[in-house]
Amino acid sequence: xxxxxxxxxxxxxxxxxxxxxxxxxxxxxxxxxxxxxxxxxxxxxxxxxxxxxxxxxxxxxxxxxxxxxxxxxxxxxxxxxxxxxxxxxxxxxxxxxxxxxxxxxxxxxxxxxxxxxxxxxxxxxxxxxxxxxxxxxxxxxxxxxxxxxxxxxxxxxxxxxxxxxxxxxxxxxxxxxxxxxxxxxxxxxxxxxxxxxxxxxxxxxxxxxxxxxxxxxxxxxxxxxxxxxxxxxxxxxxxxxxxxxxxxxxxxxxxxxxxxxxxxxxxxxxxxxxxxxxxxxxxxxxxxxxxxxxxxxxxxxxxxxxxxxxxxxxxxxxxxxxxxxxxxxxxxxxxxxxxxxxxxxxxxxxxxxxxxxxxxxxxxxxxxxxxxxxxxxxxxxxxxxxxxxxxxxxxxxxxxxxxxxxxxxxxxxxxxxxxxxxxxxxxxxxxxxxxxxxxxxxxxxxx
Amino acid sequence: xxxxxxxxxxxxxxxxxxxxxxxxxxxxxxxxxxxxxxxxxxxxxxxxxxxxxxxxxxxxxxxxxxxxxxxxxxxxxxxxxxxxxxxxxxxxxxxxxxxxxxxxxxxxxxxxxxxxxxxxxxxxxxxxxxxxxxxxxxxxxxxxxxxxxxxxxxxxxxxxxxxxxxxxxxxxxxxxxxxxxxxxxxxxxxxxxxxxxxxxxxxxxxxxxxxxxxxxxxxxxxxxxxxxxxxxxxxxxxxxxxxxxxxxxxxxxxxxxxxxxxxxxxxxxxxxxxxxxxxxxxxxxxxxxxxxxxxxxxxxxxxxxxxxxxxxxxxxxxxxxxxxxxxxxxxxxxxxxxxxxxxxxxxxxxxxxxxxxxxxxxxxxxxxxxxxxxxxxxxxxxxxxxxxxxxxxxxxxxxxxxxxxxxxxxxxxxxxxxxxxxxxxxxxxxxxxxxxxxxxxxxxxxxxxxxxxxxxxxxxx
Numbered sequence: 064x065x066x067x068x069x070x071x072x073x074x075x076x077x078x079x080x081x082x083x084x085x086x087x088x089x090x091x092x093x094x095x096x097x098x099x100x101x102x103x104x105x106x107x108x109x110x111x112x113x114x115x116x117x118x119x120x121x122x123x124x125x126x127x128x129x130x131x132x133x134x135x136x137x138x139x140x141x142x143x144x145x146x147x148x149x150x151x152x153x154x155x156x157x158x159x160x161x162x163x164x165x166x167x168x169x170x171x172x173x174x175x176x177x178x179x180x181x182x183x184x185x186x187x188x189x190x191x192x193x194x195x196x197x198x199x200x201x202x203x204x205x206x207x208x209x210x211x212x213x214x215x216x217x218x219x220x221x222x223x224x225x226x227x228x229x230x231x232x233x234x235x236x237x238x239x240x241x242x243x244x245x246x247x248x249x250x251x252x253x254x255x256x257x258x259x260x261x262x263x264x265x266x267x268x269x270x271x272x273x274x275x276x277x278x279x280x281x282x283x284x285x286x287x288x289x290x291x292x293x294x295x296x297x298x299x300x301x302x303x304x305x306x307x308x309x310x311x312x313x314x315x316x317x318x319x320x321x322x323x324x325x326x327x328x329x330x331x332x333x334x335x336x337x338x339x340x341x342x343x344x345x346x347x348x349x350x351x352x353x354x355x356x357x358x359x360x361x362x363x364x365x366x367x368x369x370x371x372x373x374x375x376x377x378x379x380x381x382x383x384x385x386x387x388x389x390x391x392x393x394x395x396x397x398x399x400x401x402x403x404x405x406x407x408x409x410x411x412x413x414x415x416x417x418x419x420x421x422x423x424x425x426x427x428x429x430x431x432x433x434x435x436x437x438x439x440x441x442x443x444x445x446x447x448x449x450x451x452x453x454x455x456x457x458x459x460x461x462x463x464x465x466x467x468x469x470x471x472x473x474x475x476x477x478x479x480x481x482x483x484x485x486x487x488x489x490x491x492x493x494x495x496x497x498x499x500x501x502x503x504x505x506x507x508x509x510x
Numbered sequence: 511x512x513x514x515x516x517x518x519x520x521x522x523x524x525x526x527x528x529x530x531x532x533x534x535x536x537x538x539x540x541x542x543x544x545x546x547x548x549x550x551x552x553x554x555x556x557x558x559x560x561x562x563x564x565x566x567x568x569x570x571x572x573x574x575x576x577x578x579x580x581x582x583x584x585x586x587x588x589x590x591x592x593x594x595x596x597x598x599x600x601x602x603x604x605x606x607x608x609x610x611x612x613x614x615x616x617x618x619x620x621x622x623x624x625x626x627x628x629x630x631x632x633x634x635x636x637x638x639x640x641x642x643x644x645x646x647x648x649x650x651x652x653x654x655x656x657x658x659x660x661x662x663x664x665x666x667x668x669x670x671x672x673x674x675x676x677x678x679x680x681x682x683x684x685x686x687x688x689x690x691x692x693x694x695x696x697x698x699x700x701x702x703x704x705x706x707x708x709x710x711x712x713x714x715x716x717x718x719x720x721x722x723x724x725x726x727x728x729x730x731x732x733x734x735x736x737x738x739x740x741x742x743x744x745x746x747x748x749x750x751x752x753x754x755x756x757x758x759x760x761x762x763x764x765x766x767x768x769x770x771x772x773x774x775x776x777x778x779x780x781x782x783x784x785x786x787x788x789x790x791x792x793x794x795x796x797x798x799x800x801x802x803x804x805x806x807x808x809x810x811x812x813x814x815x816x817x818x819x820x821x822x823x824x825x826x827x828x829x830x831x832x833x834x835x836x837x838x839x840x841x842x843x844x845x846x847x848x849x850x851x852x853x854x855x856x857x858x859x860x861x862x863x864x865x866x867x868x869x870x871x872x873x874x875x876x877x878x879x880x881x882x883x884x885x886x887x888x889x890x891x892x893x894x895x896x897x898x899x900x901x902x903x904x905x906x907x908x909x910x911x912x913x914x915x916x917x918x919x920x921x922x923x924x925x926x927x928x929x930x931x932x933x934x935x936x937x938x939x940x941x942x943x944x945x946x947x948x949x950x951x952x953x954x955x956x957x958x959x960x961x962x963x964x965x966x967x968x969x970x971x
Contacts, residue, residue, distance in 0.1 A: 209872055214909070214934040217847070224842035239907045241934040 215242035347494035374423030520547020522815030522827030523644035564697035647816035684711030688773035863912030879961025
């Protein structure tokens, strides 16, 4: 009997992954730990190693599918004869309906296996209306339920097929969690709801100009681009984005960095301006806790964070990713410099783990090298704000009534006005600026 | 060019063809033999005809108990055969009429794939957007007992009662087919021995009920030898001498019989169809694997019924035919139903859902309710009090898991149980539903009540 390979929990609070690319074909012999498939979750691509050796008899999901974790994605036959006759094994696997494939694969817990299962397993458990009483408390995920079959009336099964609903996902309101026709209907409506809610926002119709059909190419919205699109839309729709822009005279910082560069290099670290910006931001965040907060809309609570995890936007060939530097308050400038360099390099190679890409409390985007006066960055929700740092260049400014050339920098703070007021944001930005304008003072208080 | 071609007009095939036509497709059905396939021509239907005939003999004998004494019935086997054929003809004619009435083009001949979308039938090319393989199955063969049309017969040949009733019949295989023929011939007067290789007749079925059935069959004069294999036979004076060996090894014995029925199962008819030309895969047993829409590895090519997968049951094929046809017509359809099974022995054996062993295998705590037909008023009036109904439910939540019935009317009673399972009913649902009295069906309610120790007509110990 072939074993199922389940999509593992890829990172904390990740509930689904997109199947990017199969690395082996049906009928192929796979070794234990051989990469099976590329899966993308939360901005990172992971190659899933095979949990056991055998023959990949069947792929249960297609490239481009977005599947919840714990979903069976492939069948692998471990038996020796299967290895000898992959064709026959493939056929045999097809013959056995998936629910009969009793021998479910062991979990490939790549990361944090200690996560509470129920929390991640059923993304609908929280939102679904549940009748009072203990009977329906925790509905087992179908397919994996103890009967090997979703409890549902035949008409509900048919309706689910017609509405394109996976009946295994539908919370049943009948006795023993039996799925009724009304449940399927309600679920389908609920599924459609986010689209409809977003459709206070009308979908923008696209029409090809007549005669230019040949000059267009269409590609599916997939992979990282899809994640970016989702995250940006979420940010745009949820946060009340407001901008404050200011400038800083970083002549001293330029000199300081210049002076420290060789020392950092001797320690094996290339020193950029970023770690200084990180430190300045950290100190400002401490003074303005609101800027380091998040809004938990479901709970109706503001979450103040007593930790400082700073995300850094990095442009890669594949698209935008935001690695997170954790516990900035516990690291020296040199340590930050080393970590930033490492994460940026690995982000460009696509080698960051999902955990390294989540959990920011505030973010910084550096768009210095590419040009542009300043940007209006989009907030990495659920953060409350993001700081844009731009090109440092000499500009004429007035000092003591004389025009002098100084190393100048624009800073833009994009903040969620629901959490942070305009005055607060402006003062926060001033705090940052004061520190990068006088880095010696900043370092006086640095860890 | 057709929208759909169905290969085979057995129960699966004609269901598929008619449903596809109902959905507006241009359909052709190819038949190499007789319309209606094995079920109508040489399977379910003629078997049941003969079972009824043989049972009537039995009823006549038992009528003496209530004061109706018949003269010794005369057996006209030729007439019995004609009656059987009349039923078959009526039904196959009906199916042909339904195909025609629905606008399905019937093509006679043996279909062979020449590509994923084309067939050759009798030198003629046929093309279709979708193709459903519904070629069914044929009797499996046991080496050393190759059917020869005289001494070793298949079920098809055994239907021809006109051949005469052998004095001594050996049935190789204690499955559904073997037991049904054993019942027919035992009633018609044969001395029947059934040999079964595994531990019990009807392997996989509820062992408790199977034991009761075996006891009942023995009472009817049928000898049952389990864990036994027939290894060879030779012609001997006045019959056939068959060597039987214990399955686990040991001392062989010899039995003298006049005829042998080979009923060791059936194998899918997937060979010779040119499936390779279409790129359709078969498994090592010859079945054509499909997904839940009954689609094979080649999109647009479907397989249904016996050729697709076990269990080899006509009603499963029918449902699969409907699913394939609807899916081929672009409708959402999938096979996800419970499949009841029936054995037309006397008493009948029928079941649906899990056995106790299967439930235990899933780690379920099972509660069992039983009700014996000896406590049933209706069964008494029918002179058929053998058997028990077993209702299985999850001890945790009372959810119905399976129903197993040995007894009169089991083939019809199982339909209610199947609906209950499909509706995810509890044993209480069955128990709380008013059943008419006096009926055999009320015993299902009582078995469900017994599960809660509340049956009225027995002591719930």
